[in-house]
Amino acid sequence: MLEVERLEVSYGALAALHGVSLTIRPGETVALVGPNGAGKSTLLKTIVGLLVPRAGVIRWEGIPVSAEPPHRIIERGVALVPEGRRLFARMTVRENLELGAFAKRAQRERRAQLERVYTIFPRLLERERQLAGSLSGGEQQMLALGRALMGLPRLLLLDEPSLGLAPRVVESIFSVLAELHREGMSLFIVEQNVQAVLTLAQRAYILEGGRIVGEGEGQRLLQDDHVRAAYLGPLARGASS
Amino acid sequence: MKLLLGGILLAAGFAGFPLVTARNDLLNLGIQIFLAVALAESWNLLGGYAGQITLGHAAFFGLGALVTRTLWVGGAPLSVALAAGALVATAFGVLIGGPAFRLRGAYFAIGTLGLAEILRITVGNLMPEISTIPVTALASYDLVPRYYLTLALAMFSVAVVAVLVRSRVGLGMQAVREDEAAAEASGVGAFRHKLLALALSTALAGLAGGAFAYYHVSYYPQHAFSPAWTFDAVLIAFIGGVGTVHGPVLGALFYVIAKEVLAVQLVEVHLLIFGVLFLLVVLLLPGGLVEAWSRARRLITRNS
Amino acid sequence: MILTQQLILGVLVGGLYGLAAAGLSLTFGVLRVLNVAHGELLMLGGYGTFWLFALWQIDPFLSLLGVGPALFVLGLVLYWMLFQFVVKAHEEARIKNSLLIGFGLTLVFHTLAIRLWTADERAVTTDYAGAVVKIGVFTVPLVRLSSLVLAFAILTALHLFLAKARWGRAIRATAEDWEAAALMGIPVGRTYLLAFALGTALAGIAGGLVSVSYSISPSIGIEWTLKALIVVVLAGLGSLFGSFAGGILLGLAEATSVVFLGGPYREVVGLVLFLIVLLVRPQGLFGDRG
Numbered sequence: 001m002l003e004v005e006r007l008e009v010s011y012g013a014l015a016a017l018h019g020v021s022l023t024i025r026p027g028e029t030v031a032l033v034g035p036n037g038a039g040k041s042t043l044l045k046t047i048v049g050l051l052v053p054r055a056g057v058i059r060w061e062g063i064p065v066s067a068e069p070p071h072r073i074i075e076r077g078v079a080l081v082p083e084g085r086r087l088f089a090r091m092t093v094r095e096n097l098e099l100g101a102f103a104k105r106a107q108r109e110r111r112a113q114l115e116r117v118y119t120i121f122p123r124l125l126e127r128e129r130q131l132a133g134s135l136s137g138g139e140q141q142m143l144a145l146g147r148a149l150m151g152l153p154r155l156l157l158l159d160e161p162s163l164g165l166a167p168r169v170v171e172s173i174f175s176v177l178a179e180l181h182r183e184g185m186s187l188f189i190v191e192q193n194v195q196a197v198l199t200l201a202q203r204a205y206i207l208e209g210g211r212i213v214g215e216g217e218g219q220r221l222l223q224d225d226h227v228r229a230a231y232l233g234p235l236a237r238g239a240s241s
Numbered sequence: 242m243k244l245l246l247g248g249i250l251l252a253a254g255f256a257g258f259p260l261v262t263a264r265n266d267l268l269n270l271g272i273q274i275f276l277a278v279a280l281a282e283s284w285n286l287l288g289g290y291a292g293q294i295t296l297g298h299a300a301f302f303g304l305g306a307l308v309t310r311t312l313w314v315g316g317a318p319l320s321v322a323l324a325a326g327a328l329v330a331t332a333f334g335v336l337i338g339g340p341a342f343r344l345r346g347a348y349f350a351i352g353t354l355g356l357a358e359i360l361r362i363t364v365g366n367l368m369p370e371i372s373t374i375p376v377t378a379l380a381s382y383d384l385v386p387r388y389y390l391t392l393a394l395a396m397f398s399v400a401v402v403a404v405l406v407r408s409r410v411g412l413g414m415q416a417v418r419e420d421e422a423a424a425e426a427s428g429v430g431a432f433r434h435k436l437l438a439l440a441l442s443t444a445l446a447g448l449a450g451g452a453f454a455y456y457h458v459s460y461y462p463q464h465a466f467s468p469a470w471t472f473d474a475v476l477i478a479f480i481g482g483v484g485t486v487h488g489p490v491l492g493a494l495f496y497v498i499a500k501e502v503l504a505v506q507l508v509e510v511h512l513l514i515f516g517v518l519f520l521l522v523v524l525l526l527p528g529g530l531v532e533a534w535s536r537a538r539r540l541i542t543r544n545s
Numbered sequence: 546m547i548l549t550q551q552l553i554l555g556v557l558v559g560g561l562y563g564l565a566a567a568g569l570s571l572t573f574g575v576l577r578v579l580n581v582a583h584g585e586l587l588m589l590g591g592y593g594t595f596w597l598f599a600l601w602q603i604d605p606f607l608s609l610l611g612v613g614p615a616l617f618v619l620g621l622v623l624y625w626m627l628f629q630f631v632v633k634a635h636e637e638a639r640i641k642n643s644l645l646i647g648f649g650l651t652l653v654f655h656t657l658a659i660r661l662w663t664a665d666e667r668a669v670t671t672d673y674a675g676a677v678v679k680i681g682v683f684t685v686p687l688v689r690l691s692s693l694v695l696a697f698a699i700l701t702a703l704h705l706f707l708a709k710a711r712w713g714r715a716i717r718a719t720a721e722d723w724e725a726a727a728l729m730g731i732p733v734g735r736t737y738l739l740a741f742a743l744g745t746a747l748a749g750i751a752g753g754l755v756s757v758s759y760s761i762s763p764s765i766g767i768e769w770t771l772k773a774l775i776v777v778v779l780a781g782l783g784s785l786f787g788s789f790a791g792g793i794l795l796g797l798a799e800a801t802s803v804v805f806l807g808g809p810y811r812e813v814v815g816l817v818l819f820l821i822v823l824l825v826r827p828q829g830l831f832g833d834r835g
Contacts, residue, residue, distance in 0.1 A: 050724060074730035086725035088718050090783075099718050102711065103730030151730060294641055296648075340824050347579045347640040351774050352823050355816045358771065362816075366809040468767065475648065510660065516652030523645045524630055 001026045001186060002047070002078075002155055007056035009039075009046050016042045018210045020056070024155065029177070029187040031197040031218065034207035040190040041083055043207065044157045047188075048080045049073040060155075075103045079153035083160045083190075085144040089133030093124055093143055096132050100150030109152060117146040120176060138169035145176065155186045162193045174200055198222045244487055251490075252396055259385050268384045272456055274497045275391035276449055277477055281489035282398035283445035284474035289484035290406065291438035292418025294346070297353025298474050300360050301330040301443040303466030305450025307364065310372055310462070313455065323451040330447025331440050338439045342432060357466060365463030373459035387456045394452050395490075398445050403486045405441070414438050476515050479522050482531030491530045550683050551800040557686070559796020560693035561751055561758065563789035565769055566776035567700055568747030574782040575720040575740040576632055577639055581647035583748050584770030585654035590616050590749025591761035592662060598669045605669045605757040606691065609750050616749025620742035623650070632737055651766060658763035668760035692754040699750060700785050703743070707785070716740050771812075775819040781829020791830065 002024040009017040016039045024030050032040050045051045047058055049070035058066040065073050088096050097117060101110040118125040121142045127135060132143060141161060148156060161177075162170040174196050181187055181200070191197035198204055198218045206214035206221075216224065255271060262268075280302065288294050309326035313319055337356060344352050374382065405411040413434045416424040425431045450465055473496070481492020496515065503511040522529050569583045580586075590612050597608040627650070631642045676687040707713040718726040719736045727733050755761060755769070772795070780791025795815050802814035822829065 048728065050727065069732065069734075070727040071730045071732040074728065080728050082725065082728060086722055086728070088721050088725065090721060091714075091717065095714060099714055099726075099729045099731075102715060106730070107711070147729070294644060296644075344823060344827070346637055347644060348778075348823055348827065350644050351579070351581075351778075352820060355771070355775075355819050355823075359813055359816045359820075362809070362813050472648070472652065475645075476652075479645070510656070512652055513656040513660070516649050516656060519652065520627065520646060520649040523642060523649060524627065 001061055002188070003057075003059040004043075004047070005057045005059075007043070007046065007058065008054045009042055009051055010054050011042075016210055017046070017053075020207070020210070020212055022205050022212060022215075024186055024188055026154075026186055027181075027184050028203065029181045029189070029201045031201035031204035032188065032190045032207055033192075033194050033197065033204060038207045039210040040207055041159050044080055044082075044159050044188070044190060047073075047157060048078060071103070074151055074153075075105060077105075077152070077154040078157065079148040079151045079155070080157040081144050081148045081159065081161060083163065085140050087132040087140055087143055087147070089131065091132060092129050093132055093135070094128045096143055096147050097124070097150050100147035101152075103151055106150060106152045110150070113150050113152065117149055120149075120179075121146050137164055138166065138172075141165060141169070141173055145173070149180075153185070155188065156180065158187065158189045158191075160190055160192060162191060162196060170196060195222075248399065248487065248490075252392070255392055256389070259388055265384055268388050270497065270501060272384070272388055272391045274493050275388075275395035276453060276456075277473065277493035277497050278395040278490050279391070279398045279445060279449040279452070280470065280474045281477035281481065281493055282395075282402050283442045283449060284471075285478040285483060285489050286402055286405070286445065287438045287442035288475070289478055289488075290402070290411065290418065291414040291435055293342075293435055293438065294350050295353040295442075296350045296468070296471055296475075297355070297357035298442075298446055299466050299468055299470040300353070300357035301334055301446035302450040302453070302470050303357075303360060303364065303463075304330040304333055305447030306454040306465035307450075307462060308447075309451030310454035314372070314375060314378075319455060323448060323455070326451035326454070327444045327447040330450065331444040334439050334443030335436065338436045342435050342439075354468070354471075357468065357471065361463050361466035361468075364466055365461070368462040371459050371461050379458070382458065387452075390455065391452050394448055398449075399486060399490060401441065401445065406486060410434065410437060476519055480515065480518055480529050482529035483527075485528070485531050488529055488531045491534075495530065546682070548801070548804050551804050552797055553683055553685060554689075555796035555798075555800025556793050557689040557693050557796070558759075558799075559793035560696045560789065561754055561792070562772050562776050562795050563792025564696040564700065564751040564754070565748060565773040566780065566788040566792055567703070567785050568744040568751070569773040570777050570780070570782055570785070570788050571716075571747070572741055572744035573777065575716055576628070576643075576737050577636055578628060578631055578643040578741075579640055579647065580628070580650075580741075580744070581644060581770055581774075582650035582654060582766075583647075583744070583773050584768065585651050585658075585766035586616060586619070586745045586748040587752035587755065587769045587773075588658060588761060588763065588766040589619070589654065590752030591756035591765070592658065592667075592752075593749065594753035594756045595667050595669055595761060598671070605671065605753060606695065609695075609753045612753045613746045613750045616752075617742045617746035619749075620745030621738060623745065624738050624741040628741060629734065629737070651770070655763055655766055658766075662763070664763055666760045666762040667756065669757040671757070674757075686758075689758045692758045696751070696754065697789065699747070700789055703747070704785050712736070712739060716743075772815070775815045777829070778819050778822050778827075779830055787829070794830075 004020060004022050007017050007020040020043060032043070034040055042051065046053055049065070049068055053066050057064055060073070060076055060078060065076065088099065097114060098110065101107055101113060106113070123139055124142055124146055127139065132140065135143060161173055165173070170193065177187060178200055189197050189201065198221055201218040204216060204218050204221050205212050258271065259268060284298050305326035308329045309322040312322035312325055341349060341352060413424070413429045416429050417431045417434050421431050453465060477492035477496050478489050480495065481490065482488025500511045526532055565587055569580065572578060572580050593612040593615060594605045594608050597603040597611065598605055627646050628643065631639055631646060634642060674688060678685045678687055678690060707717055715726065715731045715736050716739065718729065719731060719733055723733050752761070776788060776791040776795055779794060780787040798814050798818055799811050803811050
């Protein structure tokens with residue numbers, strides 16, 4: 001469904017991604033883990049069209065999309081929940097959600113989809129008329145996620161959804177993601193919280209220094225010594241067999 | 242090196258000019274070219290090299306003109322009047338520099354424009370009568386000394402910019418132009434450099450204004466504060482090649498001569514043409530005539 | 546007495562200042578581009594209204610229905626030909642280049658106007674031009690009052706558009722965070738185009754109202770650019786009604802200065818206020834962004 005082949009992305013003279021290749025099949029939940037500065041956000045931004053690669057191909061449902069502007073890629077059914085949420089703080093919750101359905105394809109289903117999002121996140125309905133900037137961290141993440149869902153995506157990209165959130169909130173976000181997965185949506189999640197994301201994902205890639213250095217099944221990677229050492233900290237290392 | 246040689250030849254040519262001709266119209270043309278060079282170079286210093294686009298340049302030109310005119314017509318020796326004009330212009334520039342540089346980009350440009358307009362209107366209200374050289378001085382009015390004064394001024398401004406560009410201070414200014422934050426981070430005091438550029442720019446503009454006051458027989462004092470002077474400076478600097486030493490010279494030659502040629506046939510059309518040219522330069526050829534020339538040269542050498 | 550009469554006139558002209566500023570504020574707020582040719586576009590709108598009246602006796606208020614769209618189209622062209630290249634750069638280069646482009650456009654339009662229509666002052670004088678409304682001992686010129694009301698109505702309509710319409714919200718979103726807007730499926734380039742064209746249309750309409758309420762000439766371009774800039778700085782960005790209020794504030798300040806300092810210093814007051822606000826409170830009196 002999503003095929004990335006030998007992607008090269010640079011910021012000016014600075015190379016950020018080297019020969020990155022990966023695939024995401026329909027209905028899969030795939031994780032992307034790796035240290036800070038590895039290029040994970042860069043990869044997501046390139047997939048959605050905010051950055052243009054220097055070389056390589058991105059194919060979505062068979063169509064090459066690497067040169068297309070973001071709004072075209074969104075129309076095709078890809079959505080990104082960006083790092084730090086990037087909500088429109090000066091607009092209300094409802095306005096943010098309705099903006100998520102800007103694309104023509106999503107406009108038709110707007111009212112129905114809004115109901116759905118309110119069902120998944122009742123808190124957003126409560127705060128419908130509040131300015132997005134006045135919400136708590138968890139609520140903002142819900143809004144960001146709901147806003148992305150308004151676009152009726154078939155592939156949802158998430159950049160650090162758990163960042164800055166309390167554990168209980170993280171749990172509820174991930175249970176929503178699990179539900180979306182069960183309903184057949186493809187998810188590609190960049191996450192520092194390796195424990196949470198590897199429990200959910202079928203497969204995962206490891207990105208270090210702009211390169212894919214590992215790939216495997218979610219559960220298996222959780223047991224992998226390298227992964228545990230790098231991302232799960234001393235406690236996990238101590239507990240490994 | 243070649244540029245220096247060419248410049249010296251050009252200057253020598255201009256210097257020798259009055260010796261071979263007594264045609265006043267050509268002398269006037271020369272004076273206008275030299276004034277334009279000085280005006281454009283002074284703007285280029287601040288706007289092209291230090292990267293601070295100002296739209297209030299006329300204020301300093303006007304102040305120089307005002308002070309010089311008042312003192313000189315009042316009997317003071319010309320050198321004193323000119324120096325005083327430049328001094329007042331510089332003092333004013335440095336005074337506003339502090340608060341002005343707190344404004345970013347667009348706000349700095351329109352802030353300086355606003356300031357220049359305030360001066361223009363106030364001067365126009367306080368001195369509404371036309372200023373004319375007294376009859377006694379009128380009798381002995383001679384274009385030639387004015388020609389040489391403005392030529393010297395033009396050469397001086399070019400020299401100042403040329404020397405500055407290669408100096409450590411000048412490099413600092415250009416660093417500020419490229420990326421103020423980065424320059425600051427690497428130890429280049431951005432504010433100091435901008436203020437110095439402002440001081441030099443306003444001093445030169447003040448001198449140019451003083452020369453204008455010495456040259457023009459009669460004019461309304463507020464005319465020297467007109468935004469048209471700023472526009473001329475910006476146009477010439479860009480069309481010639483902003484951020485280069487010889488760009489404004491080329492631009493001044495081109496502008497004044499073209500204006501003369503066109504003025505014969507169509508009123509004010511030169512502004513229209515220059516406006517369009519200016520737009521083309523900004524969008525397509527930011528280096529102006531200088532860049533056009535070097536590109537043409539490369540094309541010729543490649544094909545030969 | 547005189548003061549109150551002057552203040553009334555100040556409010557009337559202030560409404561037009563606000564309308565002119567709103568267009569500039571829209572362009573600046575969304576594209577982060579300062580179009581210093583804004584006043585020239587206003588001037589063109591004024592001439593459009595003038596000529597429609599002079600040649601075909603079309604009522605000036607009616608001709609706005611033509612002038613507005615015409616200037617909208619001009620805005621489309623100007624964005625397509627010039628400003629779209631400017632928005633691709635970083636903020637600082639963007640502002641610098643937009644200043645220069647606006648400057649070049651100012652020269653071109655100003656000179657063109659002088660060539661086509663001479664430097665003479667023109668005004669649209671309809672049959673009802675001299676009509677006044679009397680409030681107690683004060684006279685309110687009817688045409689100016691209508692202009693004020695119309696300006697307010699247009700801003701209200703625009704406000705509703707930005708608040709409720711799909712593309713209006715897209716404009717607001719793009720103004721706040723263009724990357725996030727792009728992620729919503731909003732075509733940013735087209736949004737910029739729309740915002741810019743709306744801005745020029747507003748300028749044109751304001752110009753039409755100026756031609757019937759006051760007078761126009763090629764030189765009002767720079768004058769009105771400054772007025773719009775002053776109001777944008779006074780009011781800040783982010784609110785159309787803030788611009789309107791800022792315009793009225795400027796009108797009142799000018800009126801007050803006329804009474805106490807005399808006519809010649811009218812422009813100076815606005816400029817001084819402008820500089821003070823720039824230095825002390827750059828985000829403006831009502832604005833939410835610097």
